[in-house]
Amino acid sequence: MLIQAAGLALLAALSPTALLVAAVYLGSARPRLVTAFYLAGAVVMSLIMALVILEVLRGVNLQSPAEHTPRYGLRLVLGILLLAATLVVARRKPRPPDPAKAHQGFMSKMVADPAPRSAFLVGILVFAPGISFLAAVQVIATARASFDLTLIALIIVVVINVLLVWLPIVLHLVAPTATTRYLTAFNGWLRAHGKVVLISVLVAVGGIMVINGIYGLAVIR
Numbered sequence: 001m002l003i004q005a006a007g008l009a010l011l012a013a014l015s016p017t018a019l020l021v022a023a024v025y026l027g028s029a030r031p032r033l034v035t036a037f038y039l040a041g042a043v044v045m046s047l048i049m050a051l052v053i054l055e056v057l058r059g060v061n062l063q064s065p066a067e068h069t070p071r072y073g074l075r076l077v078l079g080i081l082l083l084a085a086t087l088v089v090a091r092r093k094p095r096p097p098d099p100a101k102a103h104q105g106f107m108s109k110m111v112a113d114p115a116p117r118s119a120f121l122v123g124i125l126v127f128a129p130g131i132s133f134l135a136a137v138q139v140i141a142t143a144r145a146s147f148d149l150t151l152i153a154l155i156i157v158v159v160i161n162v163l164l165v166w167l168p169i170v171l172h173l174v175a176p177t178a179t180t181r182y183l184t185a186f187n188g189w190l191r192a193h194g195k196v197v198l199i200s201v202l203v204a205v206g207g208i209m210v211i212n213g214i215y216g217l218a219v220i221r
Helices: 002-013 016-026 031-059 065-091 106-112 116-126 131-141 147-161 163-174 176-218
Strands: none
Touching (some): 002 131, 002 147, 002 163, 016 031, 016 106, 016 116, 016 163, 016 176, 031 116, 031 147, 065 131, 065 176, 131 147, 131 176, 147 163, 163 176
């Protein structure tokens, strides 16, 4: 259970947006303070949603052996939704920026003006749970595990989910100049290839969930 949940959380953590925002904040006038508030918002959102998802799924008793079919049916549905999202992302064409607009959106305004309070809100918005994160948490929620093991698993999933926020902070503490330089370069690469990264993650998680759901429904009894 732990390995599967951690693996799905790692795939969920591969968010180009999360790393792009971290790169911007670490290049600001108060890099560590602002990024710390960004991390706090990300952790708060991830933890609250993990607990909500756990409570909902445990509330319908999906961890029970008697709920075998609904449990694996849920995983199959999640996988199908992720693969459908892949098609939507792949077919979506980026809109060219409108030169008549000084700002391109609410999120852009907040990120462009780094401050602790706005960074906390950005962390909450960026880490609003997606299907990949839901897939990771449902593995824990549908497993027959003790309270202690469930709690440890949730903490691991949340920590991994915000990996692309706390890892740059740690690297910045160790080598601030090199981290800023490499993040700036990687930022440019992500802007050019972010769509490919997102599609790859969606295909990977969706494929895993579909295979697991079909296998559970057809083979495991």
